[in-house]
Amino acid sequence: MNVQHEHILVTGAGGFIGSHLCEELVQQGARVRAMIRYNSLGSHGLLEHLPKDVYESLDIVPGDVRDSHATAKAVSGCRLVFHLAALIGIPYSYHAPKSYVDTNVCGTLNVLQACLEAGVERVVHTSTSEVYGTARYTPIDENHPLQGQSPYSASKIAADKIAESFHLSFNLPVVTIRPFNCFGPRQSARAFIPAMISQLLNEAQVRCGLLTPVRDYTFVKDTVSGFILCGTMPGIEGMTINVGSGQKISMRNLLYRIMDRTNEQKETVSDLERVRPEKSEVMALVCDNSKAKTFLGWTPKYSLDEGLDQVIDYFRNNRRLVKTDHYVV
Numbered sequence: 001m002n003v004q005h006e007h008i009l010v011t012g013a014g015g016f017i018g019s020h021l022c023e024e025l026v027q028q029g030a031r032v033r034a035m036i037r038y039n040s041l042g043s044h045g046l047l048e049h050l051p052k053d054v055y056e057s058l059d060i061v062p063g064d065v066r067d068s069h070a071t072a073k074a075v076s077g078c079r080l081v082f083h084l085a086a087l088i089g090i091p092y093s094y095h096a097p098k099s100y101v102d103t104n105v106c107g108t109l110n111v112l113q114a115c116l117e118a119g120v121e122r123v124v125h126t127s128t129s130e131v132y133g134t135a136r137y138t139p140i141d142e143n144h145p146l147q148g149q150s151p152y153s154a155s156k157i158a159a160d161k162i163a164e165s166f167h168l169s170f171n172l173p174v175v176t177i178r179p180f181n182c183f184g185p186r187q188s189a190r191a192f193i194p195a196m197i198s199q200l201l202n203e204a205q206v207r208c209g210l211l212t213p214v215r216d217y218t219f220v221k222d223t224v225s226g227f228i229l230c231g232t233m234p235g236i237e238g239m240t241i242n243v244g245s246g247q248k249i250s251m252r253n254l255l256y257r258i259m260d261r262t263n264e265q266k267e268t269v270s271d272l273e274r275v276r277p278e279k280s281e282v283m284a285l286v287c288d289n290s291k292a293k294t295f296l297g298w299t300p301k302y303s304l305d306e307g308l309d310q311v312i313d314y315f316r317n318n319r320r321l322v323k324t325d326h327y328v329v
Contacts, residue, residue, distance in 0.1 A: 001122065001232045004029035007077055008231075011035045011065055011111060012084030012126075013058075014045020016187045017179070020220045021082060021227055022047065026054045028228070035074045035085065038062040046186050065107030068114070075114040079121045080231050083111045086126065086159075089190055090152045094277070097151035104155035105162065112166045112174070120173075122237070124230045125163040127178040128156050129216070129244065129285045138248070139216075139288035142178070142240050149280050160240070173237040175230045180244030180287045183307060184220030185314035193217070193308070196255055197315045200264040209274030211252035214284040216244045219307035222300040229296040236295050244287025245300045261308050 003025055010025070012018040013034030025032050036045055044060055063070035065085045075081060087093070087103045108125065115123045132140050133147030148154030166172040183193045192215075199206045226243035230236070249257070259265055292298040 001080065001234075003080070003228065003232060005031065006079055007031050007033070009033045009035060009074055009078040009081045010084060011074070011082070012086060013060075014043075014047050015084060016046060016184070017182055017220060017223060017227075018084045019046035019050060019186060020184065021084070021224050022058060023050050023054050024221075024224050024228065026057050031059070032057070033059040033061055033074060033078060035061045035063055035065075037064055037085070049186055065110055066102055068110045071107075071110040072114040072117065075111070075118050075120065078118070080124075081111065081115050081120050081122070082124045082126075082227060082231060083108065084126045085111075086156070088128075088152065090130070090150050093150050093152035093155070094280075100151050100155040101158075104152075105158045108159040109162055112163060112172060116166060116170055116172050122231055123163075123172060123174045124227060125160070125174055125176045127160050127176050127240065128153070129178060129180040129242070129287065130282060131157045131160060131178070132285065134282050135284040135286065138284055138286040139246060140242070140286060141288040142242055142291055149282055167238045175236055175238075176240040177227055177230045178240055178242045179223050179226070180216040180218055180242065180285060182218050182220050182223045183311060185311055187220075187311070192251060192254070193258065193311060194315065196258050197262065197312055198319075200259065200262050200266055201315055202319060203266075205267040205269050206255070207269050207271035207274065208251075208255065209271060210281060211255065212250060212283070213281065214248050214250050214286065215254070216246065216248055216285055216287045217254070217304055217307070218243065218245045218300055219302035219310075222302055226292060226296065226298050229298055233296055239291075239295065241292050241295065242287050242289055243292055243298065244289055245304070246287050246289050247304065248284075248286040249304070257304070258308060258312075261305065262312055
């Protein structure tokens, strides 16, 4: 399938990855319906930060994946559906676990049911590397056991399994993409890289959580290319595919790298608010991306430093958009 001229739905379009995916799909000539969560302010989220011509070409549909009727209406007439709508903040999942079940599990069920009834030709369901929990071996391939170390990750495991069940039970053409830590411009200061950059640019000291965990960071444009390949590559229905750089770095060394790229050397202070419960912290996530290379022909094109420089430029130019005086859960 070529996305040009295709009618495509993106749920969670107002979010970080969703907005970048919508932008790339429009640039490739797709007709994009962007489903955002309804709010009384009439905000379209990060879609409002897209270039004017891209933004105006979108068919923006306010709704909520928790509502089966609204979801079915959004899916109607689309051949390809990218399902990204989710509650994603791990710390907030400790406070509101039912919200995560309602959106990530029941919402995914609504999307899958709507796609089945509408005869959608491909559904790309978004997972997360957090479903693996702390690695039993690295790099992590798709056969690694799943472990719900937070209510968020547990809800995503459930969503992944519902997607799997719809493929096996009803032959729904689902592909599950499992991104590792994605970063880039427009990401919220809830995430580590923008949190560190924004504090370095705006505060006298940097407040951080545990710095020993190891992560695998992938620039958002590479992640988006993985999404589009999962939506268009023939013969991969039913597969779960990791998308990550395969390069590991500790949070401490990443912070030092960010300091070097910003040319800002500041005192770091441990902030207990930013520390996960001990048994909930995931100590290592490093991607085995061999399946993505084999079945998608996907390899990352951006280095960590190239991506960091783009994020740093973004936050230098958009300082007013981020809150650095308190922790964003």
